[in-house]
Amino acid sequence: MPKMAVQVGYHSYHPWNSPYGQHSCANCSCNLWEGRFKSQALLDEAALMACMAYVDLNPVRAGMANTPEESDHTSVKKRCEKAEKSKQPNHLNQQEKSLYPFVGNPRQNQPEGIQMKLSDYLELVDCTGRVLRKNKRGSISASADKILSRLDIDEDQWLEMTSNFESCFSSFVGGESSLRMACENIHYQRPPGLATCKLMFH
Numbered sequence: 001m002p003k004m005a006v007q008v009g010y011h012s013y014h015p016w017n018s019p020y021g022q023h024s025c026a027n028c029s030c031n032l033w034e035g036r037f038k039s040q041a042l043l044d045e046a047a048l049m050a051c052m053a054y055v056d057l058n059p060v061r062a063g064m065a066n067t068p069e070e071s072d073h074t075s076v077k078k079r080c081e082k083a084e085k086s087k088q089p090n091h092l093n094q095q096e097k098s099l100y101p102f103v104g105n106p107r108q109n110q111p112e113g114i115q116m117k118l119s120d121y122l123e124l125v126d127c128t129g130r131v132l133r134k135n136k137r138g139s140i141s142a143s144a145d146k147i148l149s150r151l152d153i154d155e156d157q158w159l160e161m162t163s164n165f166e167s168c169f170s171s172f173v174g175g176e177s178s179l180r181m182a183c184e185n186i187h188y189q190r191p192p193g194l195a196t197c198k199l200m201f202h
Contacts, residue, residue, distance in 0.1 A: 038166070043174025043182050045115050046151045046201055050158065051173065053125050054165035060129045061163065068125050075099050076125055079118060090117050105150070120147050128162050152202045161200060168200065169193055175201040 042048045052075070059071035069080035075096075082096040083089035092111060095101045095118060102121060103113035114121075127144040148158055152175070161168055172179050172191070176198050183191040191197075 039171075040166075040169050041172050041174075041182065043172060043178035044201075046153055046175060047173040047178070048114065049116065049121070049124075049151055050153070050161040050200075051165055052121075053128055053162045056125055057129050057132060057162055061132055066133065068122075068129050076122070080122060083118065083122065090119055116147075123147065128159070131159060132163060153200070154202065157200045169196060172197065 040051075042051055056068055056071065056074045056076035059065040059074065060068060065071040068074070068076045071077050078096045078099060082094075086094040088094050090102070090104065092101050092103060092113070101111075101113040102116050102118035103111050104115070104117050106115045124144050124147045127141050145155060148155060153161075170193050172182060172193055174182070174197060176194065179191045179194060179197050183189075
């Protein structure tokens with residue numbers, strides 16, 4: 001994926017950059033992606049939830065939207081719009097078809113999807129968005145706190161990840177056991193970012 005991103009960036013922008021770049025981009029580097037492209041491996045459900053919430057809350061953090069459901073170009077807005085029209089928004093067949101579905105809490109014979117209720121994710125993102133917008137730590141609601149407990153994530157760590165996900169992690173994201181298992185599979189002797197993963201995920 002990282003190599004592909006670099007190639008797409010070069011081939012998409014280079015033809016335009018040559019004749020026009022020196023005139024219109026005097027103050028920029030004229031890359032499709034400014035700065036170095038970086039990818040991070042999401043190793044478990046908790047890591048996936050933190051990353052999804054971070055991306056879905058980008059417009060709220062930037063002051064471009066007041067609530068997640070008003071955030072243009074985000075999956076959470078699509079999920080909210082579909083949920084409002086559905087009688088059973090947690091049902092697999094009544095979720096937005098273009099997005100990976102939420103299939104409920106872990107159980108036997110579970111279909112493929114994100115192991116969490118859609119309503120729980122929407123509540124967690126909405127509550128987190130309110131905290132970030134007011135810049136008020138320690139005001140996660142009791143119901144959202146229960147959801148975090150199921151993910152085994154502390155409230156302060158959750159707010160840190162949903163505010164600064166990219167700067168928190170360099171390569172691997174997940175709990176200690178997930179990180180050690182991933183590193184064993186790719187023959188890494190020392191798990192990178194172990195201290196951060198242990199701090200963020202219990």
